[in-house]
Amino acid sequence: MRCFNVPLMAFAVMTVPMKFAAAQAAIPLVDIKSVDPTILVELRYAGRNNLTGHPLYPLGTRALVRPEVASRLSKAKTFLRHYQYRLKIWDAYRPVAVQVKLWQAVHNNDYVANPETGAGSLHSWGLAVDATLVDAWNRPVRMPTDFDDFTPAAMWHYAGPDFEIRSHVHLLQIAMRNAGFYGLPTEWWHFTIANWQEYLPPEKAKQAAQVCETHWQDKL
Numbered sequence: 607m608r609c610f611n612v613p614l615m616a617f618a619v620m621t622v623p624m625k626f627a628a629a630q631a632a633i634p635l636v637d638i639k640s641v642d643p644t645i646l647v648e649l650r651y652a653g654r655n656n657l658t659g660h661p662l663y664p665l666g667t668r669a670l671v672r673p674e675v676a677s678r679l680s681k682a683k684t685f686l687r688h689y690q691y692r693l694k695i696w697d698a699y700r701p702v703a704v705q706v707k708l709w710q711a712v713h714n715n716d717y718v719a720n721p722e723t724g725a726g727s728l729h730s731w732g733l734a735v736d737a738t739l740v741d742a743w744n745r746p747v748r749m750p751t752d753f754d755d756f757t758p759a760a761m762w763h764y765a766g767p768d769f770e771i772r773s774h775v776h777l778l779q780i781a782m783r784n785a786g787f788y789g790l791p792t793e794w795w796h797f798t799i800a801n802w803q804e805y806l807p808p809e810k811a812k813q814a815a816q817v818c819e820t821h822w823q824d825k826l
């Protein structure tokens with residue numbers, strides 16, 4: 607298992623809260639692919655196909671997470687394989703500098719965490735991923751929306767009429783829940799390790815608990 611202590615300066619911009627960045631510099635991160643090569647990775651912020659229309663990550667950026675997150679993703683992948691589906695990662699560790707850019711682009715706390723509030727985004731602590739399903743041939747399957755579709759259609763609870771979409775999103779949710787993740791009410795693709803608070807400095811965990819709504823709904 608290869609570990610990375612991400613050099614945050616590679617992503618640094620003037621607006622990064624520097625104290626925050628320093629606290630995160632020591633986060634142990636692994637490449638998801640090094641833990642489980644069968645998990646697909648398409649980092650949407652590494653290309654133009656994202657809400658900003660341009661790449662936010664340097665070429666060759668890998669999908670990094672804390673080791674515990676990577677092993678849980680592998681567990682979710684194993685579950686999905688029984689149903690002939692695979693797991694695809696759209697985003698993983700997200701440097702604070704990139705979170706700042708997303709916040710500037712969206713500026714809506716329902717969808718993007720303000721990097722200067724609480725613990726910021728749990729992506730920036732290596733504790734969250736954005737994920738979807740693909741079929742056994744790596745083809746996209748029908749899901750409620752595309753990535754970063756900040757509309758009611760992207761809500762955790764799929765309210766549309768399509769049985770196939772509902773079954774896909776439920777399967778993803780069950781796989782991730784069984785592997786030890788929480789979801790987010792406004793984004794079906796976002797998952798956070800269930801015990802995320804254990805990985806933050808106590809004061810950050812407390813602040814984050816006040817702004818994060820990472821919980822599972824009663825039904826899947």
Ligand SMILES: [Zn+2]
Pocket residue numbers: 697729734735736795796797
């Ligand atoms: Zn996310």
